[in-house]
Amino acid sequence: MKITESKLRRIIRESIQKFTDVEEKHFGFSFSTLGKKITEALKLWPSIWETHRLDLTEFVIETVNDPQFRLLGEGGYRMVFSYGNDYVVKVAMLGSTFQDAKLMNKEDAALGRMPKYSNLFPKVYQTDAAYKWIITERCDAISTEEEFLEFFPNPLMDPKLDIEDRVVMFSDVLDYCVYKMAGREGAMGKSAAHITDWLTPDPELGKDPGVSFEQIIQSYEKLKLFNKIVYFCAEFRVRPNEIRKENVGISSDGRFVIIDSSIEKTLKNAARSDY
Numbered sequence: 001m002k003i004t005e006s007k008l009r010r011i012i013r014e015s016i017q018k019f020t021d022v023e024e025k026h027f028g029f030s031f032s033t034l035g036k037k038i039t040e041a042l043k044l045w046p047s048i049w050e051t052h053r054l055d056l057t058e059f060v061i062e063t064v065n066d067p068q069f070r071l072l073g074e075g076g077y078r079m080v081f082s083y084g085n086d087y088v089v090k091v092a093m094l095g096s097t098f099q100d101a102k103l104m105n106k107e108d109a110a111l112g113r114m115p116k117y118s119n120l121f122p123k124v125y126q127t128d129a130a131y132k133w134i135i136t137e138r139c140d141a142i143s144t145e146e147e148f149l150e151f152f153p154n155p156l157m158d159p160k161l162d163i164e165d166r167v168v169m170f171s172d173v174l175d176y177c178v179y180k181m182a183g184r185e186g187a188m189g190k191s192a193a194h195i196t197d198w199l200t201p202d203p204e205l206g207k208d209p210g211v212s213f214e215q216i217i218q219s220y221e222k223l224k225l226f227n228k229i230v231y232f233c234a235e236f237r238v239r240p241n242e243i244r245k246e247n248v249g250i251s252s253d254g255r256f257v258i259i260d261s262s263i264e265k266t267l268k269n270a271a272r273s274d275y
Contacts, residue, residue: 106127
């Protein structure tokens with residue numbers, strides 16, 4: 001049976017509406033509708049700027065016109081909004097950084113959807129086809145070193161070490177394991193020297209860890225989260241010191257998530273079929 005163009009358009013409209021209705025029932029609002037409004041704002045803004053000199057962020061907020069849609073912050077690449085308490089919307093800034101901003105959104109989407117590492121990143125709910133915007137779950141930033149280390153419990157850690165030293169110790173072990181996995185022996189040597197220094201008894205400081213280098217490494221390697229981070233950093237050549245309090249957070253379901261990372265591989269490698 002031949003379908004006319006008008007009938008095909010109607011079927012498409014009805015399918016989109018059904019999907020929107022399901023979204024609204026499940027989430028309380030429609031990602032599709034929100035994204036459509038943002039897309040419309042980005043499309044109209046250049047002409048609005050010419051006539052009214054209206055700021056892009058302000059225009060996006062006015063176009064969406066929803067009290068739950070609030071600005072969290074903006075930089076040279078993206079505007080970041082919250083929608084209610086559960087969602088974050090990252091919108092590419094128009095202008096000279098537009099292509100780079102869309103690539104950042106594309107990277108976020110790829111990382112949030114990779115089966116192998118997706119739990120390490122905020123969930124991705126929807127994106128624009130060209131990655132002008134992306135909607136993800138909202139995560140709370142980790143605010144203290146104590147909160148950070150709760151995800152990496154280590155019974156062999158010297159109880160005499162203060163919290164700052166414990167964080168440095170964790171970072172040294174992560175460095176060592178990542179560079180070992182990546183086969184970068186030179187970098188391993190530096191972090192290994194730091195770990196050895198932490199584990200060397202010092203009577204003047206009252207320091208007597210009583211554990212070996214191998215034991216402290218093995219104690220961290222028993223943690224699934226630690227190992228997943230090691231594999232991720234080694235595979236994507238992310239500097240281990242990026243895994244720190246300022247760059248990580250906690251999801252609404254209690255997951256440890258990376259909310260900012262330095263990915264040096266191309267996105268093609270992140271989107272390979274074997275993930």
